[in-house]
Amino acid sequence: MEDEIDFIIDGAKEAMDNALRHLEKELVNIRAGKATPSMVGSVMVDYYGSQTPLSQVANVSTPDGMTISIQPWEKGMIPVIERGIHLANIGFNPMNNGESVIISVPPLTEERRKDLAKQAKAAAEEAKIGVRNDRKNANNEIKGLEISEDLKKSLEDDVQEMTDSHIKKIDEILAKKEKEIMTV
Known part of the structure; x- marks a missing residue:
């Protein structure tokens, strides 16, 4: 008993x-105004034909409170990562500088x-x-x-x-x- x-x-x-x-x-x-890597945690990218989490194909960091920097391990992944961010529909507009993908997080x-x-x-x-x-x-x-x-x-x-x-x-x-x- x-x-x-x-x-x-x-x-x-x-x-x-x-x-x-x-x-x-x-x-x-739930975003609290400052940039964090978890903001793009739900992003999936097409990696050689299979859907893969962004964190498994790139290094995601936040150099400051308003920017997310995504450094892919393969340069050819930059357009794929940008497409993945657009498809995730998380409200961000990614830009690339040829080396990495940058997301500016607007203030709330x-x-x-x-x-x-x-x-x-x-x-x-x-x-x-x-x-x-x-x-x-x-x-x-x-x-x-x-x-x-x-x-x-x-x-x-x-x-x-x-x-x-x-x-x-x-x-x-x-x-x-x-x-x-x-x-x-």
Whole structure:
């Protein structure tokens, strides 16, 4: 019986941790005004007939806060990389200087910052919903156990504490991201 209880609690904790990790991945994709290599992380290029992530055919760096520099390992890849960036539809206009592909990241307008903050809030709310669903699943499993009512109540309280802790972490992550987005 002890193993079943540990399994339920550990499963709920792992599911809630996964919701946090997923939120962090989602928020990395929301641009906060300064250039980062992850902005082109979703770009795929045609490398000898197969779709390959940009990071596997070129070195991506940010020499300053407003520029992304993409240095391909083969010079012939420059037009292919430019086409890949256009096809990814990420809102950037690549330029090349014969050696590398340069992307100038325009500063965000106030309206765009507010839209990005809304996106971040929506992602955080989805993570909260996921955590609450994990709590519900764990509580349903606890109710199905043949143990005393006192022990069930105690376990449900433990799951609620874990839920509250994860919701608090989500709020902290969101507050940090909103501050990052709204900072000019």
